[in-house]
């Protein structure tokens with residue numbers, strides 16, 4: 455809570471191109487909170503460097519991610535949109551929280567285990583304490599809700615544990631946040647291996663639909679999507695590929711699964727895949743158009759970043775001062 459208003463907070467990493475999984479699972483829903491909540495949406499560049507980045511690309515993607523937030527309907531007048539490294543209180547609080555986070559609990563984070571396997575040559579300390587920085591992001595703004603994809607739920611749970619522990623030692627410091635997992639946060643899976651999450655870092659680009667893919671590419675990718683040897687469009691156990699396509703179609707059209715089964719009754723997978731591709735491309739077209747317009751105006755983006763960082767700093771400063779006082783620093 456900030457000044458009697460509930461707070462929504464989320465972040466997106468400016469690494470890799472964003473996928474329809476990021477869009478449907480998280481970003482698309484951010485705009486729905488603007489009326490009821492004070493909203494902070496952050497481009498988390500400090501998180502991104504836990505794996506190696508090409509500096510020029512990281513910088514470019516930071517602008518792109520901000521532009522994408524806006525293209526997805528986040529108005530910078532109604533939401534605080536900013537870049538994590540512009541507000542140094544994030545890393546300040548992260549250090550303090552590191553001293554109240556346990557090695558054991560961080561070792562249990564599945565994302566850490568996955569990323570350590572994937573980047574076995576670079577298991578750095580930042581990768582390990584990544585969730586503590588994320589907890590700092592959230593707790594700095596006395597956040598009530600955190601809209602995220604299901605893969606981030608464990609990190610938000612950890613954040614709650616850290617905050618609860620801290621509050622037991624130092625009462626009334628942090629609001630305890632709730633994760634909000636969108637209905638479609640049922641994971642969007644890879645089109646090539648539908649038992650695996652669709653991941654922006656997948657090497658097989660046919661497995662992944664990016665928010666900025668053009669219509670032909672989108673349709674081609676859906677046409678190639680792995681399905682099964684059955685022929686009926688129905689949502690059922692063991693039909694991971696079809697289940698995933700039905701979920702995607704449902705998210706883009708608002709149709710329910712039974713409605714989709716009825717719509718494609720007696721039709722084959724070919725027709726269905728085509729329809730999913732069309733629905734996806736049509737839904738993304740206006741987002742892409744807006745994205746291009748916004749990205750073309752770098753000065754405007756920089757203005758938005760600056761204003762967002764000023765707004766965020768105002769609130770972050772209050773929390774960090776309180777925390778420093780509580781832990782016994784001279785301030």
Ligand code: TRP
Nearest residue numbers: 463464465466467498501588591
């Ligand atoms: N870890 C999140 C992800 O990879 C991004 C993130 C960083 C975040 N800080 C956050 C999400 C705070 C929600 C709230 O998707």
